[in-house]
Amino acid sequence: MNAKVTGGCLCGGVTYAVVGALRDIVVCHCEQCRRTSGHFVAATACRKAHFTLINQASLKWFSCIAGFRRSFCCECGSSLFFEEQGDERISIAAGSLDQAQGLKIAAHIYTAEAGDYYSLDDRASVFPGGGHTVPLP
Template sequence: MTSTISGGCLCGGVRYTVNGPLRDVIACHCEQCRRTSGHFVAATACRRKYFSLEQQKSLRWFSAVPGFRRGFCNVCGSSLFFEEIGKERISIAAGSLDKPQGLHIAAHLFTSEAGDYYTIDPQTPASPVGEHHVVLPE
């Protein structure tokens, strides 16, 4: 049985719970992720059926690409979620979790767009585009 996992933004205007397993973290180095976060994005994910918004008064969604959107707090600016609208997965910024969950970075994506001021761990699977084999747990 998975315990309830909680998280939220810096100011508390957005809170969520996950009542199911989280996927290990994927680090996305694409230009959009770097611009929305100020660095690469490290995100876990869960199936939508396990995800609940508990507080969303300051949650806003932004869509740069049709069919996809990013959730953020419009008060403190925390970048929180990424999803393909209507699909089963919701990605969650790993840094927004309240407590450590024992997750690790399982893959790096869009490494061809990575910033030049950091090094990607060569021991972790990496893709110059968005391909990966990290499974979303049931």
């Protein structure tokens, strides 16, 4: 049986649980992620079937590309989730996990859009576009 992993936003207005394996971290350097987080985004992911929103009182979804949406807490501003609607995966901001899970950075995506004020970690795979080879557990 898989352990239950929990997480949420800074103020507690959004909490969630995952009962199932989490994917290693994919770091996204795209302009959208940089604008919504103030930097690049480090995200794990799981199968939606293993994901449950426990409290969504302050959860807001935003879509700027048809078929894709990201969420945040409208009270504290925490960036939380990203998903392609209809896909089996939901991406979860790694910093929103309640406890360390032993996850590692497995890949960097959209590196062609990376900010010019930082360097990439060359120990992980680098993909100039959005595709990567990190499997969903």
